[in-house]
Amino acid sequence: MARRYDSRTTIFSPEGRLYQIEYAMEAISHAGSVLGVLSKDGIVLAAEKKVTGKLLDLSGSNQGGYGGSGEKIFMLNSNVVAGVAGITADANSLVNYARQAAQRHLFTYNEDIPVEVLAQRLCDLKQGYTQYGGLRPFGVSLLYAGYDPHYNFQLYHSDPSGNYSGWKATCVGANSGTAQSLLKQEYKDDITMDGAIDLVLRVMSKTMDSTTLGSEKLEFATLTLDPETKQPKARIYRPAEIDALLQKQGLGKKEEDTEMKS
Amino acid sequence: MEVSFAMTGKGYVLLAADTTAVHSIIKVKTDVDKIKELSPHLLMAYSGEPGDTVQFAEYVERNIRLYQIRHTYPLRPPSAASWIRRSLAESLRSRNPYSVNLLLGGYDTSTYTPHLYWMDYLGTLVEVPFAAHGYGSYFALSLLDRYHDPEATVEEGLAVLRRCLDEVSKRLVVSPGKYKVKIVDKDGIREVEL
Amino acid sequence: MSIMQYNGGSVIAMVGKDCVAIASDLRLGVQSLSISSNFEKIFPVTDRLYIGLPGLASDVTTLREQFRYRVNMYTIKEEREIEPQAFAQLVSSTLYEKRFGPYFIEPVIAGMQKTPSGSYAPFIAATDLIGCLNFAKDFVVAGTASEKLFGVAEGLWEPDLEAEDLFETISQTLLNAVDRDAFSGWGAIVHVITKDKIVILSSSAFISPGLGLAS
Numbered sequence: 001m002a003r004r005y006d007s008r009t010t011i012f013s014p015e016g017r018l019y020q021i022e023y024a025m026e027a028i029s030h031a032g033s034v035l036g037v038l039s040k041d042g043i044v045l046a047a048e049k050k051v052t053g054k055l056l057d058l059s060g061s062n063q064g065g066y067g068g069s070g071e072k073i074f075m076l077n078s079n080v081v082a083g084v085a086g087i088t089a090d091a092n093s094l095v096n097y098a099r100q101a102a103q104r105h106l107f108t109y110n111e112d113i114p115v116e117v118l119a120q121r122l123c124d125l126k127q128g129y130t131q132y133g134g135l136r137p138f139g140v141s142l143l144y145a146g147y148d149p150h151y152n153f154q155l156y157h158s159d160p161s162g163n164y165s166g167w168k169a170t171c172v173g174a175n176s177g178t179a180q181s182l183l184k185q186e187y188k189d190d191i192t193m194d195g196a197i198d199l200v201l202r203v204m205s206k207t208m209d210s211t212t213l214g215s216e217k218l219e220f221a222t223l224t225l226d227p228e229t230k231q232p233k234a235r236i237y238r239p240a241e242i243d244a245l246l247q248k249q250g251l252g253k254k255e256e257d258t259e260m261k262s
Numbered sequence: 263m264e265v266s267f268a269m270t271g272k273g274y275v276l277l278a279a280d281t282t283a284v285h286s287i288i289k290v291k292t293d294v295d296k297i298k299e300l301s302p303h304l305l306m307a308y309s310g311e312p313g314d315t316v317q318f319a320e321y322v323e324r325n326i327r328l329y330q331i332r333h334t335y336p337l338r339p340p341s342a343a344s345w346i347r348r349s350l351a352e353s354l355r356s357r358n359p360y361s362v363n364l365l366l367g368g369y370d371t372s373t374y375t376p377h378l379y380w381m382d383y384l385g386t387l388v389e390v391p392f393a394a395h396g397y398g399s400y401f402a403l404s405l406l407d408r409y410h411d412p413e414a415t416v417e418e419g420l421a422v423l424r425r426c427l428d429e430v431s432k433r434l435v436v437s438p439g440k441y442k443v444k445i446v447d448k449d450g451i452r453e454v455e456l
Numbered sequence: 457m458s459i460m461q462y463n464g465g466s467v468i469a470m471v472g473k474d475c476v477a478i479a480s481d482l483r484l485g486v487q488s489l490s491i492s493s494n495f496e497k498i499f500p501v502t503d504r505l506y507i508g509l510p511g512l513a514s515d516v517t518t519l520r521e522q523f524r525y526r527v528n529m530y531t532i533k534e535e536r537e538i539e540p541q542a543f544a545q546l547v548s549s550t551l552y553e554k555r556f557g558p559y560f561i562e563p564v565i566a567g568m569q570k571t572p573s574g575s576y577a578p579f580i581a582a583t584d585l586i587g588c589l590n591f592a593k594d595f596v597v598a599g600t601a602s603e604k605l606f607g608v609a610e611g612l613w614e615p616d617l618e619a620e621d622l623f624e625t626i627s628q629t630l631l632n633a634v635d636r637d638a639f640s641g642w643g644a645i646v647h648v649i650t651k652d653k654i655v656i657l658s659s660s661a662f663i664s665p666g667l668g669l670a671s
Binding site: 108116120 | 333335337338340341344345348372373
Binding site: 344347348384399 | 463484486489491492494495512513514518521557
């Protein structure tokens with residue numbers, strides 16, 4: 001039955017479904033998961049990397065750029081970082097679009113783009129691809145961690161249909177159901193930034209395939225206010241910083257492991 | 263001749279504009295409101311070429327309103343000022359530019375600060391503690407240099423404003439008779455009687 | 457009265473030993489009527505690069521916003537900060553794009569340029585309102601007090617000034633020049649850029665109190 005309504009562009013099936021969007025969502029549910037937790041004084045994002053290997057050139061994430069390997073977590077603007085889950089090629093195109101939209105907003109209004117406005121811009125684009133002929137939807141869900149003076153710290157999620165919603169803590173990608181229910185159990189409204197970092201890493205370690213967390217499988221970022229300038233400050237951790245953080249949290253590779261290997 | 267003043271005080275901005283509509287040497291109306299309420303916490307006093315003024319003010323008013331409808335919250339005063347400035351700057355190099363001068367007074371509800379902007383038809387934008395347009399500026403600016411206090415209460419602010427208006431009535435040959443005075447603070451916009 | 461003199465204002469930049477400085481006044485006027493004593497004309501481009509935009513105030517803001525947009529897009533695409541040399545080229549072509557209906561601005565650029573060896577070299581440049589670049593080795597001036605700035609700078613500047621001495625030289629040059637110019641003054645701001653630190657000082661920090669600018 002499905003084949004009659006999904007071979008070409010997105011059109012409604014007799015049951016009122018849009019198969020192409022459902023397939024896009026399916027693609028995302030296999031992707032490396034992204035997790036976000038909101039606290040009063042900042043936001044934490046973590047993501048599971050799928051593309052790994054000894055031969056992969058990671059010099060880009062060790063120095064230069066904004067930090068991060070450019071696979072899962074991106075700076076969209078000085079006040080917004082995003083985690084992406086889904087088709088990486090589609091995500092790159094959306095990230096580029098978001099960065100341009102943010103710069104256009106800065107140009108016209110001389111202010112950093114409000115987080116929800118940026119989410120709306122991207123969702124307008126995504127929605128268009130569910131309707132106009134000959135196009136397939138973006139196979140990408142995003143988590144936006146941002147700050148603006150209207151609503152302070154905010155966490156949004158958008159999916160391939162062009163829907164978006166605000167969250168205190170959420171997850172997209174593989175095992176997102178498990179992560180979501182863990183977050184639901186453990187999230188407290190008065191969570192601190194340290195508490196949020198701890199929560200994110202613990203949930204991540206439980207939902208990821210590998211037994212131990214490490215910088216080769218993990219991307220990590222925070223958004224806080226600079227205590228001096230009171231401006232939002234995004235920090236995408238570099239591999240060495242991630243390993244140091246994991247070590248501090250007691251989630252890193254155990255010393256014995258390395259001893260065993262040698 | 264058109265006269266408009268504005269000044270900041272402790273948590274508020276005061277705007278005053280004359281209420282006369284002039285055609286050649288005739289006063290055709292004496293109760294014109296030349297201060298538009300752009301959003302719940304934003305006021306704009308406009309003066310300049312008759313026709314251009316109302317056309318441009320309404321264009322701005324509708325666009326600011328549209329932003330508020332689309333995004334649920336209105337543009338903050340600094341962003342609104344930047345957007346209006348760009349409109350004037352682009353208009354300046356178009357086939358027929360608007361010649362409109364503006365004073366923009368607003369209260370930023372997210373940082374709890376009052377803002378006052380002086381803007382002219384060229385697209386010059388600057389944030390100031392007090393400002394004036396028209397012939398009134400030649401009298402009022404020196405008075406305000408002496409008497410303006412950014413920490414003044416509303417009563418004190420109005421007293422300084424009255425000094426300015428009195429000076430214009432006393433010394434300016436073509437002084438307007440009546441003014442409309444509006445104030446914007448954390449509670450929004452209200453008109454005050456002098 | 458030329459449109460270049462309508463709002464008033466002046467900018468100067470100087471080269472020192474492993475440092476550069478750029479300074480401007482803070483006046484905004486409408487012909488001889490002063491409107492503001494807090495109109496900044498110098499803007500940061502990167503941590504080591506500044507641009508001063510004296511001229512028509514409307515175009516100061518327009519160009520500032522346009523340069524910020526273009527530099528941010530450059531930074532996003534290249535994943536690195538723009539170098540002074542490349543930025544000067546960007547300024548030049550932006551202005552020449554409007555060759556027959558120009559922006560009424562004469563930009564001054566000052567920054568530290570990365571050399572192939574990894575160290576930094578002082579860089580200053582200025583252009584006219586249609587983007588003709590002038591790379592100078594000593595100092596560049598622009599704005600309503602430019603003639604006076606040329607005169608004083610010619611007398612005070614010397615090669616290889618250390619950061620502190622360069623600060624003193626550029627401050628005295630600017631203050632004494634704008635004092636003789638009715639369209640400039642009303643406060644000043646100085647930026648000194650070295651390879652790893654930027655010092656910004658506004659008029660209240662180095663001008664003795666009083667109505668005018670003490671020199």
